[in-house]
Amino acid sequence: MSPNSETSPLLGNNDSRPECWSRRILRAIKADGEPSWTESFKFFLFGSWANVLLLFIPLSILSHNLHWDAALRFVFSFVAIIPLAKLLGEATDQLSIKLGQTLSGLLNASFGNAVEIIIGTAALLNGELRIVQTSMLGSILSNILLVLGCSFLAGGFYHSEGSFNLTGAQASASLMTLSCITLVIPAAYASTTLSGIPEFPCDIPDDKGGCPSPGLLIISRGTAVLLLFVYCAYLVFQLYTHPQFFRQSSTGEDEEETSGHMNMMAATLSLLLVTVITAFCAEYLVASIEETAQRYHIPKAFIGVILLPIVGNAAEHVTSVWMAIKDKYELTISICVGSSIQISALVIPLLVILGWIVGQPLTLHFENFETILLFVSVLLVSLLIMDGKTNYMEGLMLTILYLVIALACECKRHPSLCRNVVD
Template sequence: MSPRSPPTEYSPLLENGDGAQQPQSYTHRVLNVIKAEGEPSWAHSYRHFIFGSWFNLFLVFVPLSFISHNLGWDAGLRFLFSFLAIMPLAKLLGDATDQLSVKLGGTLSGLLNASFGNAVEIIVGIAALLDDQIRIVQTSMLGSILSNLLLVLGCSFLAGGLKHHEGNFQVQGAQASASLMTLACITLVIPAAYNSLSTNGHAVSHCDIPNSMGGCPSSGLLAISRGTAILLFFVYGAYLLFQLKTHREFFEDQAEEETAAEMNTFSAGTALLLVTVITAFCAEYLVASIEETAERYHIPEAFIGLILLPIVGNAAEHVTSIWMALKNKYELTIGICVGSSIQIATFVVPLLVMVGWASGHELTLFFANFETVILFVSVFLVTILIMDGRSNYMEGLMLITLYVVIAIAFWVTE
């Protein structure tokens, strides 16, 4: 075809498999606009999205979640069905985000991952926040950080260490990530310290005792939390620039393989939007059943928020991180585990604080002293283990052991 050929709408022809020309329908012309040339077809895109993983078999629990909620089934069944439904939805969110990232380039890809990389945690957190379950919001956020840092990273180091004598990753990137995670941890220690000071000094504005259980925090605690949230947004933005632009060599796997596009851009975008909406409903059903489930089956709410809910959002990341460690791609493992924890601490938690501010739900960065200590010692252990740029199965075992000890502690916590 010559460069001066008429526009498509005046030459509506399609070439079929044997080279013959056939008229191009209006539908075909529209599809050509929203699917760039060379991208996978719509049929291939959605076939890959729905049938690309055995994990999607769990999607059967999505309609069960809707049915059980609307028919008022037992709270335990509603919780279980919604819990199992969100796991494949979390993976689909990650798949759609990855497919969009293939076409967007480094910077936009980073922004997209910042928005949707922990979409399940954001959706569950907002649902719990709007339902005034502040305790669930805080424990689920803390649990997501601990799950990534201890359980997922520990299992990855253990699996990789059993296959390879020692794993290696870039020290500079690990140090930068560990330092930022330490900063995020310190920002949670300061509100706890302020709360202790203001409580002892009776410097409380409109509450008897500010607390993290959904009570009425002091104006000073709210100011510290909201100001810190804004600053953490800027820090996370700088971290994205540092990681994706100015010092990207610190975080790159030298043997990293490019991801092949399995979906066209428009189908990936529509799939991302649809799965986000479905996930929001399932998250709302899950949160609505937590209180009754905890009371009926004598499960501490702190254990549900800290241990069970993070499994939902981290299931797909868990498998991917272990797989990367087995392939000796530890830069990707560190990026998944530590990077996701940084994203939650410096993006998701501040975002929820701001959403609470806008919606009249007074969420703060004050965690209970016990939880603050647990986060501090967990970050401290992870920092020590990754600062040398090497890993082995013994380090993985140490991380898993600490996670199990924490789980036991929260099981007996009322």
């Protein structure tokens, strides 16, 4: 018998061992029938024309490290986050297809607002507490007014009337209303009680130069813990006990559209990589806000309420409008209202608790003007979806309210500009 034979007693099965281990490794990183790594990353990187904007990532890094003008650093980082937000959503969707309904729900809860979490965390660690508050408020308003309004408006051009599961929509709207009320209470406490007045001076001041009162901190941190508990209960309600209220009827066309384009390992690696890159771009973006706002006289509130949410909601905006055009309003409601619930009941409480840990006095006390804006917006959305039907007129009303809020934010921060227009 030849010494090079596979059955050689000296060599054993040397030729078969590499095949055995290679097969095990391949099965671990790509299951049978899944797209290859080449196909996965080809779809991920070249599946959309929006990915051309990824060229702004190296520009963002260069502008930050070479200390270019603040406006250039802000614009480059701002534009770079837009395709990153879309890629985060794409990777999450591809993983959701493989993981099933329960785990995909948890995954979407964790990464559905990853951009907002990253921007909020970066601003919090840099002490930009007002940017944290305004960006979170702006994300909520953008989702329930701009994104939902454009979705109803676009869907109304293709369907005279759209319908969705009324019970599930009411459950989501009720939780959104509860979250809104929990943001009203700290503002009422700070405005009507002497113990709610901020303390001066302060070791770690907020943007106004003072510390929130102990009572305001206790209310905010205690409410944050309770909101996290309510959000966990909402996940159980949505995924386990009453999933029929949120389920979209599936067809063969839907199943074909939701077929996976990436294998699980490629989607997981892409999700982690994009999250890290987004964190760096968000850090560069937040670091340039202060200088940009001062040099070019752009109010921070306008940046937080209007500009930053456009970045975080770019991918959701396109997906929501597309689902409404295809008459899938359950998915539209889930994307818009569900994302607002995640921000108000998950992201904001987490940031309050994180601020508690790192010593930043972040509270749930928004300015009275901002609290009123949130309250009337949630009220209008609740009124419009309570009948389980929608049309283009309802979408127009939501969009108009968002434009009025944008105009009010600009005039509030630039009264001289509005005075000159009147004169």
